[in-house]
Amino acid sequence: MNITWLGLLAGAVTSVAAVPQVVKTYRTRHARDISIWQPVLLTVGMALWLIYGILLRDVPLIAANIFSIVCYAILIILKIRFREDDKIPVRDYITENIFPEEES
Numbered sequence: 543m544n545i546t547w548l549g550l551l552a553g554a555v556t557s558v559a560a561v562p563q564v565v566k567t568y569r570t571r572h573a574r575d576i577s578i579w580q581p582v583l584l585t586v587g588m589a590l591w592l593i594y595g596i597l598l599r600d601v602p603l604i605a606a607n608i609f610s611i612v613c614y615a616i617l618i619i620l621k622i623r624f625r626e627d628d629k630i631p632v633r634d635y636i637t638e639n640i641f642p643e644e645e646s
Contacts, residue, residue: 546602553606560613564620573621581614581621588614 567573588607595603 549600549602550605553602553609557606557609557613560610560617564613564617567617567620567624572624573617576617576621578618578621581617585611585614585618 563576567576588610591603592607592611594600595607
């Protein structure tokens with residue numbers, strides 16, 4: 543196996559790991575349990591890896607980090623966008639979303 547393919551596979555697997563959290567946050571419309579600092583710090587670290595990959599002209603590093611940066615940037619945007627919903631007490635949030643009031 544070519545070492546570049548190994549790098550691409552490793553990058554794809556680790557990059558796709560962010561997708562379920564982005565999808566769940568978008569579907570539930572709340573990011574209450576996500577610390578803003580985790581995706582922010584990951585994005586900064588991945589940006590540094592991206593710069594490193596660009597300097598080395600390493601395609602797997604570049605591709606994996608671009609994809610991951612996009613995913614975590616979306617997660618940061620969702621965290622900010624849904625911050626008002628995060629202020630609703632959990633009990634009220636569950637009641638409103640699982641047992642919505644019927645309109646007459």
